[in-house]
Amino acid sequence: SRYEYVKQFELDDSALPGTWMVVRIDGRGFHGFTDMHKFEKPNDLRAIHLMNRAALEVVRNIRDIIIAYGQSDEYSFVLPASSTLYSRRISKITSTIVSLFASNYTMHWAEYFPDTKLLVPPCFDARLVCYPTQKTLRDYLSWRQADCHINNLYNTSFWAIVHSGKTEQEAEERLRGTFSKDKNEILFSDFNINYNTLEAVYRKGSVIIRQETEVKSVSQKSGEEVVRLRRLPAVLHDDIISNEFWKEHPELLVSSQEYE
Amino acid sequence: SRYEYVKQFELDDSALPGTWMVVRIDGRGFHGFTDMHKFEKPNDLRAIHLMNRAALEVVRNIRDIIIAYGQSDEYSFVLPASSTLYSRRISKITSTIVSLFASNYTMHWAEYFPDTKLLVPPCFDARLVCYPTQKTLRDYLSWRQADCHINNLYNTSFWAIVHSGKTEQEAEERLRGTFSKDKNEILFSDFNINYNTLEAVYRKGSVIIRQETEVKSVSQKSGEEVVRLRRLPAVLHDDIISNEFWKEHPELLVSSQEYE
Amino acid sequence: SRYEYVKQFELDDSALPGTWMVVRIDGRGFHGFTDMHKFEKPNDLRAIHLMNRAALEVVRNIRDIIIAYGQSDEYSFVLPASSTLYSRRISKITSTIVSLFASNYTMHWAEYFPDTKLLVPPCFDARLVCYPTQKTLRDYLSWRQADCHINNLYNTSFWAIVHSGKTEQEAEERLRGTFSKDKNEILFSDFNINYNTLEAVYRKGSVIIRQETEVKSVSQKSGEEVVRLRRLPAVLHDDIISNEFWKEHPELLVSSQEYE
Amino acid sequence: SRYEYVKQFELDDSALPGTWMVVRIDGRGFHGFTDMHKFEKPNDLRAIHLMNRAALEVVRNIRDIIIAYGQSDEYSFVLPASSTLYSRRISKITSTIVSLFASNYTMHWAEYFPDTKLLVPPCFDARLVCYPTQKTLRDYLSWRQADCHINNLYNTSFWAIVHSGKTEQEAEERLRGTFSKDKNEILFSDFNINYNTLEAVYRKGSVIIRQETEVKSVSQKSGEEVVRLRRLPAVLHDDIISNEFWKEHPELLVSSQEYE
């Protein structure tokens, strides 16, 4: 039609080739959303499991995603430097991932919150950031996991103080200006909590990678049960800051070797 | 932390000021999705109503959206040239709209498809396109409505032929190379259908604008019922190509007058 | 060769269609450059003529440029919304204009500064800015001409005070906090200068447009002199803020009418 | 002024941090330019020296440039991944480099072409391309040097044939479909030219790096001559494809180690 010229106003928004692409989604106004749905404080395990489930479905769906990391109301999905998903078009990649995440979160809500009605549709913002090297990618993931640690240590201390009978304002004042070691100390001496033995899911957040998994199926021919190895996404709570994790999963970084 | 430098890799992606911003979302792989959920052909009214509902919720939520237009598996949301939503950051605007749409579509599915289980999470891509003037914006909307017309005339003819007992291949051959007037003629002489009298929702798609609406409420003081006028989003099936619509709703284009 | 893949790292940088493109160049470190070459203060007419000459050659060379405006060490070149020069690639357009300007400035230096050796190669930065409408384009040009006025009124007052025997510091103090009308008053009462009668080239800067010009040539056939009208770039010192100029040159804005 | 809002239309165009930035300039229409100024074929040494001089001045001026490579009518300037020149703003960097190059080319023309008047101002386009890793940067430079080799081998063969009395068309036909080794063979058997012993400046192009150089000066105190080492840009004709060059100049790649 004579209107088709308007298609030309769509500009190319390809991401720089040879760079890692990270899509980070983050809950919009989850301060209010978590309140409204009475999430437990500081961490609601149902909420964490729902976030992980939505992310798992995204990773199942988008085959190029090599690793994902989530904490609080956010999740980061990593595409390798060699990915050519949607010709690396930023809007396509970002919108596909964020809308998949949102609809999965909504669809699976009732499984994880069987007693809580979903009152408003969850919404997430998303952005795509390029990282040029393995080092900068790892630093990105370390940044998010360090953020998880800092916030969780604070929140754990804060709610321990509050649950012990103080007001939120008193808890805030008690923690103002403290360093990590101070909070560890407070937790230990005042509440007998050894922070480092808390469950890793809270301290480390959640990591999704594709792992060799034994999958049982029944052979159609023989009727016998066969066990095959398949690479399936799984949720871990590992430390991804230290080198150990990356040595254990060398395939994660191999993908960008053609550029480095 | 020492990792925070990675935040700098997020580049500014602001849209050009003074331009209309259009976010178009489009169902990902809806050829398969509509098949899987047995959508009626050529148009499933439940599906249209669900799309409109999801869009309506988006418009309710994002106050800057001034008009939206939907057809098939797509919806376009228009932000005026003067909008400063999220400082006009493209990723923020696009991701917020598309994830809201996706979660609303999922959340309200059962209301519109009470007898059909949602088998897979719906996914939508999204892009933001800038249009510099009222004319180019109107041409954009005309482009989408003309597309609706062309596809719907074709699909209506196609399925009329098929439902009359022909194969899909025969229907395709019958229509190959035909012009609009030929299809109108086929519909009229072979099936006694006057295309122009088909319901506007199919021929024109759906338009959402904010309309003065009488809202009744009970005064807390007097206990009497009061009627107030509020601008609430409503779904229309008007022709938005011709001037008439725009003359009836002069407020739509007024918003960009400071730039033109 | 096996290295050609690196060409893919060149990303598309097209300017939004349907928008006016303005390339503004500005002398790099001209504070020092003008000092070093002993430019007269506040305005050196040789320098202005050289700037205009370089700009004129750019306009002669790049046929899409419809109007240009210069003052101080800067020049703005305007391409109409309908221009498809270099497929609207920002880097191509910007670099071509700025390098043409720089080499012309250098090449013609000796014509305008016959007694001053060019000591260092002149350098200019450049940027391309899109303006979506006639109004925003005109406001852009008004911005630059208003800037010319403000600076020139200040500089004229400043140097008048200095030339009357005060130190630069005294002049600065005398002008601190003054408004336009105060400076006009100072010029008039202290120095008997009516600012508005100063030459327009200083007060208004320089405008280049293509004007119908009588060009004489000798017919090869008849040997007779023929006069033809051609549109040739010419330098004016008009006010481009008020409507008058644009009414006199309606062809300037006509070019974008297909979009507005 | 009330027009200042137009400044907001300047969008941020920063290059991705942590990536090498390469600005490549290329003569505009140098097919015609070299003809008009009767450049020798296939290579005019005066032209090469002038290109190198202009590039040298650019490197002297822009301290962040770490290496530059030139051949034919083009030059590439490399800024390290860690560079923060002009906050990595693409337009600023590109326009500054290209205009410096153009004005230097013009200014020094007469030194290198004492008998040839500069008839038209030279013009260069420029683009900035980001390379995420040392490997991709090296592949970029290899791409340009391989291009130099391919073109020079072709041109050397072509003009040898032409100078031997054939037409240009005959030369073209003779070379059509030949591989490198064929052209080497033609040169050797027909013209007794061993291509590999031709001067490196033609075969390899020109490389500029900063080298420790002994600089003599007279001490102001003692009046004695002192020799100091300074890093000054120098022109080489080395092979930059093989590893040797990079091993000899480890400082070139060190600069990006913080990211890799």
Ligand SMILES: Nc1nc2c(ncn2[C@H]2C[C@H](O)[C@@H](COP(=O)(O)OP(=O)(O)OP(=O)(O)O)O2)c(=O)[nH]1
């Ligand atoms: N109670 C509770 N709150 C949580 C949990 N996980 C996340 N939240 C809350 C804590 C924060 O208020 C919020 C996440 O902080 P953000 O910085 O993302 O802010 P918010 O989403 O409110 O605003 P935004 O739209 O992202 O700018 O979500 C949880 O497991 N339990």
Ligand SMILES: Nc1nc2c(ncn2[C@H]2C[C@H](O)[C@@H](COP(=O)(O)OP(=O)(O)OP(=O)(O)O)O2)c(=O)[nH]1
């Ligand atoms: N049966 C039926 N199908 C519909 C209806 N509305 C849309 N569709 C189908 C027709 C098309 O196959 C599809 C929309 O076409 P698209 O060009 O968007 O393709 P699709 O979504 O498959 O792929 P994409 O991911 O957008 O490239 O949705 C409906 O009301 N009924």
Ligand SMILES: Nc1nc2c(ncn2[C@H]2C[C@H](O)[C@@H](COP(=O)(O)OP(=O)(O)OP(=O)(O)O)O2)c(=O)[nH]1
């Ligand atoms: N004496 C004299 N100076 C002039 C004349 N025209 C321009 N200039 C000087 C005044 C300013 O110092 C300078 C222009 O100011 P800018 O803001 O462009 O600063 P400058 O070029 O030094 O730095 P930049 O690289 O643009 O950030 O040029 C003139 O006709 N005579």
Ligand SMILES: Nc1nc2c(ncn2[C@H]2C[C@H](O)[C@@H](COP(=O)(O)OP(=O)(O)OP(=O)(O)O)O2)c(=O)[nH]1
């Ligand atoms: N005779 C002669 N010609 C040369 C020499 N160096 C470069 N050239 C010419 C050969 C080519 O025609 C031209 C460079 O080719 P380009 O692909 O850059 O094309 P050109 O500059 O004409 O067009 P462009 O504006 O870059 O698209 O310059 C030289 O030393 N001697």
Ligand SMILES: O=P(O)(O)OP(=O)(O)OP(=O)(O)O
């Ligand atoms: O933590 P981020 O990256 O979301 O940063 P922010 O401070 O929330 O800012 P924004 O979401 O507006 O980018």
Ligand SMILES: O=P(O)(O)OP(=O)(O)OP(=O)(O)O
């Ligand atoms: O109709 P559109 O705009 O979605 O265009 P397309 O041909 O589907 O292409 P894409 O979705 O890949 O932009």
Ligand SMILES: O=P(O)(O)OP(=O)(O)OP(=O)(O)O
């Ligand atoms: O006057 P401009 O546009 O050059 O603005 P500036 O303040 O000089 O800044 P820059 O040249 O760094 O954009």
Ligand SMILES: O=P(O)(O)OP(=O)(O)OP(=O)(O)O
């Ligand atoms: O060789 P290049 O990179 O200049 O590529 P090109 O084919 O000349 O194209 P353009 O100069 O238009 O980018």
Ligand SMILES: [Mg+2]
């Ligand atoms: Mg945020």
Ligand SMILES: [Mg+2]
């Ligand atoms: Mg949030």
Ligand SMILES: [Mg+2]
């Ligand atoms: Mg958050």
Ligand SMILES: [Mg+2]
């Ligand atoms: Mg599509």
Ligand SMILES: [Mg+2]
């Ligand atoms: Mg679709």
Ligand SMILES: [Mg+2]
């Ligand atoms: Mg569609």
Ligand SMILES: [Mg+2]
């Ligand atoms: Mg400046």
Ligand SMILES: [Mg+2]
């Ligand atoms: Mg300047």
